[in-house]
Amino acid sequence: MRPENYEAKRQPPSNEFELNFGPNHPGIEGNYAFRVKVSGDIVLEGKADAGYLHRGFEKLMENRLWIQNIAITPRICVPDPVPMEVIYCLSVEDLCGQEVPARAQWLRVLQMEMSRFAAYLFYFGGLGSTNGMYTPHYWGMADRDLILDLFEELCGGRVYHIYNIPGGVRRDIPDGWLERVSSTFDYLESRLKDYDDLVFRNQVFIRRTRGIGVLNQQEALELGVTGPNLRACGLPFDVRRDDPYLVYDQLDFDLPTEDAGDNLARALVRRADLFEILRIIRQVIKALPDIDGPIRAPIPNPLAWNVPAGETYQRVESSKGELAWYVVSDGGDKPYRAHVRGPSQTHAVQVLEHLAKGARLEDIAQIMFSLDACPPEVDR
Amino acid sequence: MKNLENIPVEQRRRTNPLAHVFDEFMAFCQSRSLFMLHYCTGCGAVELPPVMTSRFDGERLGISPMVSPRQADVLLVTGYVSVKTLKRVILTYEQMPAPKYVVGICSCTVNGGMYWQSYATAKKLSDYMPVDIYIAGCMPRPEAVISGMRDLMEKIRTGKADSWKDYFRNYDHYLGQQQRLFGPKWQTPTDIIGEAEHYGLITKNTRGEHTRLLEEHQKRLEPLEMRL
Numbered sequence: 072m073r074p075e076n077y078e079a080k081r082q083p084p085s086n087e088f089e090l091n092f093g094p095n096h097p098g099i100e101g102n103y104a105f106r107v108k109v110s111g112d113i114v115l116e117g118k119a120d121a122g123y124l125h126r127g128f129e130k131l132m133e134n135r136l137w138i139q140n141i142a143i144t145p146r147i148c149v150p151d152p153v154p155m156e157v158i159y160c161l162s163v164e165d166l167c168g169q170e171v172p173a174r175a176q177w178l179r180v181l182q183m184e185m186s187r188f189a190a191y192l193f194y195f196g197g198l199g200s201t202n203g204m205y206t207p208h209y210w211g212m213a214d215r216d217l218i219l220d221l222f223e224e225l226c227g228g229r230v231y232h233i234y235n236i237p238g239g240v241r242r243d244i245p246d247g248w249l250e251r252v253s254s255t256f257d258y259l260e261s262r263l264k265d266y267d268d269l270v271f272r273n274q275v276f277i278r279r280t281r282g283i284g285v286l287n288q289q290e291a292l293e294l295g296v297t298g299p300n301l302r303a304c305g306l307p308f309d310v311r312r313d314d315p316y317l318v319y320d321q322l323d324f325d326l327p328t329e330d331a332g333d334n335l336a337r338a339l340v341r342r343a344d345l346f347e348i349l350r351i352i353r354q355v356i357k358a359l360p361d362i363d364g365p366i367r368a369p370i371p372n373p374l375a376w377n378v379p380a381g382e383t384y385q386r387v388e389s390s391k392g393e394l395a396w397y398v399v400s401d402g403g404d405k406p407y408r409a410h411v412r413g414p415s416q417t418h419a420v421q422v423l424e425h426l427a428k429g430a431r432l433e434d435i436a437q438i439m440f441s442l443d444a445c446p447p448e449v450d451r
Numbered sequence: 452m453k454n455l456e457n458i459p460v461e462q463r464r465r466t467n468p469l470a471h472v473f474d475e476f477m478a479f480c481q482s483r484s485l486f487m488l489h490y491c492t493g494c495g496a497v498e499l500p501p502v503m504t505s506r507f508d509g510e511r512l513g514i515s516p517m518v519s520p521r522q523a524d525v526l527l528v529t530g531y532v533s534v535k536t537l538k539r540v541i542l543t544y545e546q547m548p549a550p551k552y553v554v555g556i557c558s559c560t561v562n563g564g565m566y567w568q569s570y571a572t573a574k575k576l577s578d579y580m581p582v583d584i585y586i587a588g589c590m591p592r593p594e595a596v597i598s599g600m601r602d603l604m605e606k607i608r609t610g611k612a613d614s615w616k617d618y619f620r621n622y623d624h625y626l627g628q629q630q631r632l633f634g635p636k637w638q639t640p641t642d643i644i645g646e647a648e649h650y651g652l653i654t655k656n657t658r659g660e661h662t663r664l665l666e667e668h669q670k671r672l673e674p675l676e677m678r679l
């Protein structure tokens with residue numbers, strides 16, 4: 072570094088400082104930056120600086136065949152990739168008016184819930200590390216790997232499993248896989264007690280998170296908060312229950328809520344969600360063997376597949392919140408336009424800027440992690 | 452006593468008969484404690500936590516994450532680098548102290564991967580900085596990452612991992628590539644030529660037309676200012 076390049080700007084004496092969080096910072100999820108203006112250790116103003124992961128996703132999709140696009144969809148949200156595949160398939164099926172066989176629908180629900188569980192374990196690890204507890208990170212990663220092993224057996228990929236295609240899923244489950252799913256999740260359920268002792272009943276964690284980053288219902292609705300973050304403000308809304316897709320209307324599950332709207336509430340909602348996920352997975356495992364039939368509706372030659380003209384807006388619930396896609400087809404073999412409305416866009420930019428105002432400097436990383444935003448999805 | 456710091460490395464080796472034994476010992480030590488920079492550049496970064504945590508456990512090999520470039524040895528570029536990120540990656544790379552190694556994880560660093568037609572990403576990482584090891588895959592499994600790191604350790608131990616010298620020896624070429632992407636006014640505040648002189652690595656490719664262009668534009672950086 073050349074010292075002459077660094078010269079403090081002459082300014083009237085002041086106690087305000089400007090600080091750059093990221094993009095290369097351990098307290099930042101992924102490749103993302105946040106600039107704050109602090110006075111003492113109180114943040115006066117924060118400004119999100121996204122775009123480090125932008126790869127022109129929506130433009131790339133316009134240059135690929137309908138079938139090729141499946142391969143790049145999971146790259147939008149890395150910790151929780153399955154909803155991206157599913158929603159793309161739902162959009163194409165809606166445009167084609169295709170009926171999906173029942174077995175494929177149940178398999179999709181099973182995958183989505185497994186992926187949600189894995190994403191939550193990732194989240195607890197991150198939230199623990201921002202409070203200085205590294206054990207949840209190590210445990211969460213090791214337990215998440217058990218789920219990734221199941222995925223690997225199902226479709227070959229650990230994180231990016233291009234398993235769903237328009238019309239169904241790629242292949243049927245291997246022999247004995249459902250028993251292994253069931254025993255893995257039994258094991259994971261027995262682990263939850265340890266997580267409670269380690270994190271959620273830990274006084275350090277509770278005191279560090281209670282009353283920080285409080286979002287009330289009115290603000291949450293105005294800012295477009297969705298998913299578990301909205302449920303932490305006391306509003307039980309969930310696309311799975313209120314606008315059911317796939318077979319969620321045949322499943323029985325609750326929506327846990329918390330009233331406080333702070334970091335602790337956001338963690339506890341996700342913690343309570345794990346039980347509901349386990350309930351859904353058990354129901355699917357029970358129902359799946361009785362549902363026979365094909366796993367895939369016939370699709371035309373994928374290399375010359377002209378999807379009828381039209382437009383569609385589909386939404387699903389991912390582990391981050393409400394995820395919606397707007398896809399337009401002009402009757403050709405490629406999408407005319409595909410737009411992603413991800414939940415992280417609001418959580419990582421508007422909500423974070425809103426919550427940063429007046430927060431303490433040491434809580435910024437924690438607020439950021441507790442919102443569970445996903446930077447690749449902001450940038451697309 | 453002579454000031455050892457001022458003698459170029461090559462000469463030092465010739466005058467001291469024990470130097471190569473010492474160098475080998477140093478190389479062994481370096482290969483056994485790699486601190487990797489925790490900069491999650493792309494989606495491949497999601498496979499790094501499993502590498503470091505309980506299941507695959509990179510720490511038994513002496514690989515552990517480090518948060519600041521000044522204390523790190525290995526820069527992991529985990530995936531696609533958009534142009535905006537690439538500037539930060541280069542700046543980070545230049546800030547790392549000298550025996551430094553670059554590992555390109557993921558297919559996206561090799562040739563652009565599935566974003567080869569994207570307008571926003573840089574395609575080939577070795578155009579912009581020298582790379583020691585590539586680990587292909589989309590995304591590579593943790594076992595692949597660990598095996599790549601073991602290859603790197605072997606390379607360091609046998610003294611073959613010297614890509615960082617490349618950067619000093621061919622600085623003009625790398626700077627030219629960077630200027631092609633970021634425009635002729637691109638500059639980092641690091642004094643690479645001064646560092647190259649320090650290590651005795653100046654060749655005829657260190658200075659050239661691009662460095663001349665850089666010196667033309669080299670002015671004081673604007674005082675860091677935040678626009679809110």
Ligand code: SF4
Binds near residue numbers: 529530556558559590
């Ligand atoms: S190679 Fe695949 S996993 Fe790696 S950065 Fe590129 S798209 Fe992501």
